[in-house]
Amino acid sequence: MIKELASIESLFYLAASIAVIASLKVVSRKNTIHALLYLVVSLLAVAVCFYLMGAPFAAGLEVIVYAGAILVLFVFAVMMFGLSQDDVKHAPQAKGISHWVGPVILALCLLAEILFTIESADVQQRLNATIVSSKDVGILLYGPYLLAVEIASFLLLAGLVAGYHYAKPEAQGGHL
Amino acid sequence: MLLAVLPFYPLISFLLLILFKKRLSWAQASFLSVGAMFLCTLTSFILVFSLDSAPDNVISVHLWQWFTLGLSVPSASSATESAINFAFYLDALSAVMICVVSGVGFLIHFFAMIYMKDDENYSRFMAYMNLFIVAMLILVLADNLVLLYLGWEGVGLCSFLLIGFWYQEKENVLAARKAFIVTRVGDTAMAIGLFMLFNSLGSLNIQELSSLATMQWSIESEQAYWICLMLLGGAVGKSAQLPLQTWLPDAMAGPTPVSALIHAATMVTAGVYLIARMNALFSLSPEVMNYVAWVGGSTLLLAGFAALAQSDIKRILAYSTMSQIGYMMLGLGAGAWSASIFHLMTHAFFKALLFLTAGAVIYALHHQQNIFKMGGMAKKLPFETSLFAIGLLCLMAIPGTSGFFSKEAIIGELWSSSTAGAALWWCAIFGALITSIYSCRLFFLVFLGNTRFTGAIESSQSKRLKGALITLAVLSLIGGFIALDFNTIFNSSVIAWSDSGQEPSWLHTVAIATPFVGILISWLYFKVYRVALPEEVARLAEKSETHFIIRFCRNGLGFDWLYSNVIVTPFTFIAKLNKRDVVDQILMGTAWYVTLWRDVLSASQNGLIRWYAAGFAFGLVVIVGAWLL
Amino acid sequence: MTTIPLEHVLILASILFIIGFVGVIVRKNTLFMLMSLEVMLNAVGVAFIGAGSVWQAADGQVMFILILTLAAAEVAVGLALLVRMQHCFKSLDIDCLNQLKG
Numbered sequence: 001m002i003k004e005l006a007s008i009e010s011l012f013y014l015a016a017s018i019a020v021i022a023s024l025k026v027v028s029r030k031n032t033i034h035a036l037l038y039l040v041v042s043l044l045a046v047a048v049c050f051y052l053m054g055a056p057f058a059a060g061l062e063v064i065v066y067a068g069a070i071l072v073l074f075v076f077a078v079m080m081f082g083l084s085q086d087d088v089k090h091a092p093q094a095k096g097i098s099h100w101v102g103p104v105i106l107a108l109c110l111l112a113e114i115l116f117t118i119e120s121a122d123v124q125q126r127l128n129a130t131i132v133s134s135k136d137v138g139i140l141l142y143g144p145y146l147l148a149v150e151i152a153s154f155l156l157l158a159g160l161v162a163g164y165h166y167a168k169p170e171a172q173g174g175h176l
Numbered sequence: 177m178l179l180a181v182l183p184f185y186p187l188i189s190f191l192l193l194i195l196f197k198k199r200l201s202w203a204q205a206s207f208l209s210v211g212a213m214f215l216c217t218l219t220s221f222i223l224v225f226s227l228d229s230a231p232d233n234v235i236s237v238h239l240w241q242w243f244t245l246g247l248s249v250p251s252a253s254s255a256t257e258s259a260i261n262f263a264f265y266l267d268a269l270s271a272v273m274i275c276v277v278s279g280v281g282f283l284i285h286f287f288a289m290i291y292m293k294d295d296e297n298y299s300r301f302m303a304y305m306n307l308f309i310v311a312m313l314i315l316v317l318a319d320n321l322v323l324l325y326l327g328w329e330g331v332g333l334c335s336f337l338l339i340g341f342w343y344q345e346k347e348n349v350l351a352a353r354k355a356f357i358v359t360r361v362g363d364t365a366m367a368i369g370l371f372m373l374f375n376s377l378g379s380l381n382i383q384e385l386s387s388l389a390t391m392q393w394s395i396e397s398e399q400a401y402w403i404c405l406m407l408l409g410g411a412v413g414k415s416a417q418l419p420l421q422t423w424l425p426d427a428m429a430g431p432t433p434v435s436a437l438i439h440a441a442t443m444v445t446a447g448v449y450l451i452a453r454m455n456a457l458f459s460l461s462p463e464v465m466n467y468v469a470w471v472g473g474s475t476l477l478l479a480g481f482a483a484l485a486q487s488d489i490k491r492i493l494a495y496s497t498m499s500q501i502g503y504m505m506l507g508l509g510a511g512a513w514s515a516s517i518f519h520l521m522t523h524a525f526f527k528a529l530l531f532l533t534a535g536a537v538i539y540a541l542h543h544q545q546n547i548f549k550m551g552g553m554a555k556k557l558p559f560e561t562s563l564f565a566i567g568l569l570c571l572m573a574i575p576g577t578s579g580f581f582s583k584e585a586i587i588g589e590l591w592s593s594s595t596a597g598a599a600l601w602w603c604a605i606f607g608a609l610i611t612s613i614y615s616c617r618l619f620f621l622v623f624l625g626n627t628r629f630t631g632a633i634e635s636s637q638s639k640r641l642k643g644a645l646i647t648l649a650v651l652s653l654i655g656g657f658i659a660l661d662f663n664t665i666f667n668s669s670v671i672a673w674s675d676s677g678q679e680p681s682w683l684h685t686v687a688i689a690t691p692f693v694g695i696l697i698s699w700l701y702f703k704v705y706r707v708a709l710p711e712e713v714a715r716l717a718e719k720s721e722t723h724f725i726i727r728f729c730r731n732g733l734g735f736d737w738l739y740s741n742v743i744v745t746p747f748t749f750i751a752k753l754n755k756r757d758v759v760d761q762i763l764m765g766t767a768w769y770v771t772l773w774r775d776v777l778s779a780s781q782n783g784l785i786r787w788y789a790a791g792f793a794f795g796l797v798v799i800v801g802a803w804l805l
Numbered sequence: 806m807t808t809i810p811l812e813h814v815l816i817l818a819s820i821l822f823i824i825g826f827v828g829v830i831v832r833k834n835t836l837f838m839l840m841s842l843e844v845m846l847n848a849v850g851v852a853f854i855g856a857g858s859v860w861q862a863a864d865g866q867v868m869f870i871l872i873l874t875l876a877a878a879e880v881a882v883g884l885a886l887l888v889r890m891q892h893c894f895k896s897l898d899i900d901c902l903n904q905l906k907g
Contacts, residue, residue, distance in 0.1 A: 012809055016817045023821055023844050027828030032836060039840055046821075046847055053814070053858040058866045062850075065873050070843070070880050074836075077884045081891055083836055103830040106793050107823045113800045114819040118812060120804075125859045126808040136863040137870075145867050152874040159878030166885035783903030786838075790830050 008129075012052045019045035032078050036071060043067040053127055057134035178226075179264050180237045182219050182274070183313040185212040186306040193303035200299050206289045209302035213282040213309065220278040224271045236319060238263040245374065258379045265319035265382070272517055273316035273449055276524045280441045281309050286644040287532050288433035291539065301341060305437065308334035312442050316449060321370055321380045324450070328366070328414065331443045332359050338438060339430040348429040355423040362413015362420050366450075369406025376403070386456035393460050404457055404464035407450060408471070415447030415501050417475045422735050424498055425482075428490040432535030435490060440497050440527035445520050448504045455513055465595040469509025473603040476502030478733055480610035484617065485729035487717065488545050489534050492618050496571065497527055499611060506604060507586035510596035515585035522578040522655045526570035529648040533564045536645070537622070540635040547618065548717035551710065552627035557635050559642065561623045563649050568619055570652045572612040572691040578655035583608065587687045591680075601683070605690055612694025613701075620698070620705040621713075628710040814855030821848035835890060835897045839883050846876045 022042035029035040043066050050059035077083065141149055168174025189212035193205060200208070227233055239262040246258075266274070285305060292301050311330025318324040340352030374380055376399050377388045393400045411417075416424035416439075427439050438444070451458060451468065458465055476499045483495035500523050507516035537553065537560050538545055554561045570579035587608075590601040699706075705713060720726045728734055756764075780791070825848060828841025850869045857865015887897065894901040 009809055013813075016813075019817070020820055020824065023824040026844060027824060027832065027837070027841055032834075035837065035840060039843065042821075042844065043847060046851060049817070049851065050854050053809070053854055055854045055858060055866050055869075058850075058854050058869050061870060061873060065877065066843075066847070070877055073880055073884060074840070077888065078836070081888055083887075083891070083897065100827075100831055103790065103827050106790060106797065106830075107827045109797045110793055110800075110826070111819060111823045113797060113804065114823075115816060116804060117800070118815050118819070123811050123815070125811045127811060127814065127855065127858045128861050129808050130861065132857065132861060132863050132866065137866045140863045140867050141870070148867075148871060152871055155874060155878045159881040163881040163885040166882070167888050783905070784900050785902065786830050786833070786899065789826075793826060793830070 008052060012049055015045045015048040015052070018042075019049065032083055033075070036074055036078065039074075040067050040071055043071070054129055054131045056131060057137050177237045178219050178223055179235055179266055179317070180239055182216060182223070182264075182317070183310050185215045185219075186309045186313075188212070190303050190306040190310065193299045193306065197297075197299045197303070202293060202298060205299045205302050209306050210282070210285045210289055212306060213278065213285045216278040216309065216313075217275075217282045220271075220274045223266060224275055227266065227268070227271055233267060235266040236263060242322070245380070258374075258381070260320055260322045260380060262323060263319045264317040266317060269449075269452060269517065270316050272521055274313060276521050277309065277312050277316065277442050280524050280528050280648075281305075281312075281437060283644045283648055284433050284437045284441070284528060284532065287436075287535075287641060288431075290638045290641045291433055291535060292431060297341070301338075301431070304334055304337045304341070305433070308338065308438060308443075312446070315446055319382055321373070321382060321385070324382075324453075325363075325366070325370065328363065328410075328446065331438070331446060332356060332363065332414070335359070335427070335438050335443055338434040339427050341430055341434065345429075351423075351426040351429040355427045358420050358423040359413045362410045362447075365406045365408075365413070366410025369403050369410065372399070372403050372406060382453060385454075389457050389460060395460050396462065397460070400457060400461040401464060404454075404461045405467070407454060407457070408464060408468055411447030411450050411505075412471060413447070414450075415444050415505070416498050417447070417471050417502060417505055418478065419735070421475060421479070421498055422732060422739060425491045425494045425732060428488070428494050432490070432531060432538065435494070436528045436531035436535070439494065440531050441524035444497060444501055445504070445524070448501065448508065448516060448520055451505075451508045452513055452517055455508075458508075459511075462595050465509050465511065467509070469506050469593075469596045469600055472502045472505025472507070472509055473600045473607075474502075475499070476506065476607040477603060477610070480607055480614065481729050482732050483614040484610065485720070485726045487548050487720075487730070489538070489547050489550075489618070489622065490531075490545060492547070492614065493527070493530055493534060496530075496611070496614070497523075499607065500527070500571075503583065503586055503604065503607070506590070506596065506600060510586075510590050510593035510600070512586050512589035512593070515582065515589060519582035519586055521658070522570065522582040522652070525648055525655050526567045526577075526579055526652040529563060529645065529652055530567035530571065532645055532648065533560050533567060536560050536635065536641065537564070540633050541629055542631060542634075544629065544631075547621040548628065548713065550622045550627075550629050551625045551705075551713065552623070552629075553633075554623045556627070556633050560635065563645050564623065565619065566649045566652060568615045572615050572694065573608060574691055575688060576653075576656075578652055578657075581656035584684075584687055588684065591683055605686060608687070608690045609694045609697075612691040613698050616695055616698030617702050617705070620702050624706045625713065626710055628713060811855055811859050815852060818848045818852035818855070821845075821851065833898050833900060835887050835899050838899060839880065839887070843876060843880070846872055 019042045022038045022045060025038040026035050026042060029038065043062060047059040047062040047067070050056075050062060165174070186209075189208045192208055193200065223235065227235060242260045242262050244259045285302070288301070288305065292298055295301060308331060311327050311334055313327075315324055315327025315331060318327060336352045336356040339355055340349045342348050370380065373385065377385060377392065379385060379388060389400070413420040424439060424444070428435055430438075458468070479495040479499035479502060483492050483499065486492045486495065500519070504516045504519050504523070507513075507519060537550075537557060540557060540560070541550065544550065566577075570577040573580045573583040587601065587604050590596045590604055591598055704716060731737065780787070822845050825841045825844030825846075828844065829838050832838055832841065850872050853865045853868040853872070855865070857863065857868075890902070891897055
């Protein structure tokens with residue numbers, strides 16, 4: 001019993017619950033900035049989980065790239081284009097709770113099925129506490145997954161070009 | 177064989193006219209149709225003259241076998257199936273009928289050639305007239321009842337087509353529909369009679385039936401009663417007798433040659449022909465003969481009263497036709513077979529004459545048919561006046577005319593007949609009185625007195641028209657002297673002037689004097705029509721519009737109102753209630769089902785992204801659920 | 806040190822995924838839909854990392870890196886399109902995009 005209450009594991013569960021609660025708040029906020037901040041919290045909590053699962057590199061990446069770059073990008077977009085307030089007509093709360101009922105039921109069905117699958121698959125494995133260091137990740141990246149890395153760089157390039165092109169101001173030939 | 181091709185002249189003409197309707201000129205169409213009729217007439221006369229030299233005075237010809245009917249009842253005939261053939265049978269009765277149909281038909285076609293000349297559907301009109309002649313010839317020449325029924329339905333169809341010839345006017349179509357439906361009721365009764373007949377005797381060949389019936393049925397048997405009653409129902413429908421007489425006055429919506437041909441001379445006599453043909457069966461059922469006589473007697477009185485109150489010249493003639501056919505039915509019911517057929521022939525002559533002359537008058541007055549708006553035509557249209565007068569004299573049975581001989585022949589046999597009697601004799605006499613009264617009323621209002629017609633009068637100067645009318649007039653006058661010999665068919669000759677014991681001696685005198693009494697009464701009573709000024713007559717006309725009894729008589733003694741309220745209204749009410757019945761609901765259910773699916777599927781294609789995402793999830797739930805279970 | 810059963814990690818991943826999914830379906834604002842998509846992607850990453858940890862292989866983290874890359878590119882393009890949408894329709898309601906015509 002005491003083993004199960006070991007602090008490391010409880011930290012994991014704590015972080016997991018923070019992540020879940022924060023995600024719930026993300027999808028239900030009216031104010032965009034608040035939702036983004038809750039998302040940051042969720043991501044940080046998940047980074048903690050990663051760290052406790054023995055993946056520090058992933059945890060670092062999560063914080064730096066996901067929370068630090070992608071969400072900051074979101075924040076910039078919100079700031080620059082004045083999208084801060086989700087107008088009344090978009091807010092689900094304005095329509096009342098009935099708006100949520102259908103999707104929630106559908107989602108709960110899906111969740112139930114997934115959980116049932118997981119239960120019935122009878123997964124016995126346990127996480128290993130040993131750390132998989134960034135060196136191992138690097139060796140893998142420059143080894144078997146080299147092609148994937150190159151393709152990912154294509155993807156980033158495409159995203160870059162697209163982002164630049166679509167948001168060009170009119171003065172420079174865009175449709176903005 | 178001449179007999180075999182007789183109906184085919186007008187049939188070929190009909191087909192050609194229908195195929196090449198608008199591409200034929202008036203001359204070509206007339207040549208085809210009237211030429212076919214001429215050939216028919218010629219052939220009929222040749223056949224009649226060759227009848228004398230034929231064995232048993234019968235000519236029969238078998239064209240082809242139509243179908244066979246199985247036997248359900250063992251009968252005296254052999255155990256083979258009964259064959260229904262396309263075969264024609266010509267004896268003295270059919271000979272009279274084909275002569276009347278072809279001859280009068282030819283004259284009427286000749287008249288129509290001029291009368292309908294300017295109509296744009298001329299070919300279609302002549303085609304239908306020819307088709308009618310085909311059907312009528314088949315009817316009278318048929319040697320079995322199924323072929324007769326074919327002709328029966330054919331004339332009903334042509335009547336419908338021709339009454340509604342000017343179909344652009346709604347009333348014409350309604351009148352045609354009414355005629356068709358009312359005669360249909362009679363046709364159904366006749367069909368039931370045919371079924372019962374086949375069930376009972378196992379054959380539908382007329383000659384066989386006559387011999388089988390006399391052998392197998394006793395007099396006043398159940399079968400004879402019901403079968404003859406059903407056949408009477410059919411005859412009543414086609415001949416516009418009580419209770420199915422409501423269609424004939426409305427049928428005057430058709431062109432005048434149609435009224436002359438179909439509703440005076442030929443089609444309405446088909447019922448009379450049927451009963452005369454089946455006289456062997458009817459003789460076995462005196463009760464039904466009594467019904468026939470009463471139907472005839474009551475119709476002739478009803479029609480007479482109705483004719484007294486009409487204001488449309490053609491409707492008066494229509495009711496007059498109804499009344500005269502009542503006479504024929506009365507004669508048949510009394511057992512005066514030959515006399516009735518004789519009257520049929522003479523009636524064809526003078527009624528066709530009356531209708532065609534009325535048509536000429538209407539044409540001259542630019543389609544004015546209300547007699548209260550005519551008057552004084554004797555000075556303006558002398559030719560038509562004299563012809564009309566000849567026709568009316570025949571109608572009233574003035575001595576010397578053909579109508580006199582035939583009507584007296586019928587009346588003479590009523591008193592001592594076992595199926596008619598004194599009461600019906602008095603009906604006939606009273607009917608003759610009313611006939612003369614309404615005839616005189618008609619004549620005075622249209623031809624005598626002062627003109628009430630405002631407008632130009634242009635009578636047709638066509639020699640052909642006049643020729644046709646004069647021929648009919650001559651036939652009406654001399655037709656009484658044509659000797660008809662029905663000895664081999666009926667057991668009585670045409671004119672039975674016998675004093676058979678119990679008859680009072682004053683019968684004949686009263687019968688001959690009646691029309692004169694009628695003329696005298698009308699002369700005095702309708703004096704105002706003869707001499708008064710137009711305004712007075714107009715006033716009288718208005719008064720008659722509102723007078724209750726006159727209105728009642730004008731509306732056919734309330735039969736239309738009765739049928740409309742008792743039969744038509746409940747029927748349409750039930751039909752409306754039943755509009756959404758079970759079958760309808762099933763079909764509508766199919767439509768609803770399809771519409772439902774359409775709505776569902778189109779709702780799922782609404783272009784909203786979130787719905788599509790939800791669709792993914794839903795599909796995933798379903799698939800995973802199916803996989804899990 | 807006792808370790809966490811893989812089951813729980815998978816359960817966490819699926820809960821986060823479902824929450825993100827609900828967000829995608831319910832919210833009409835495109836920006837919120839994009840955010841919910843991020844939540845979903847993140848949840849998938851959790852599952853991968855957990856699996857990698859069980860087998861002591863770095864493949865889980867490699868997958869996570871690729872997912873991250875994908876998310877970055879997606880956000881870049883997505884936001885650019887969002888800006889275009891705001892410019893065209895003057896609103897971020899995703900139901901404006903229900904016609905194939907731009």
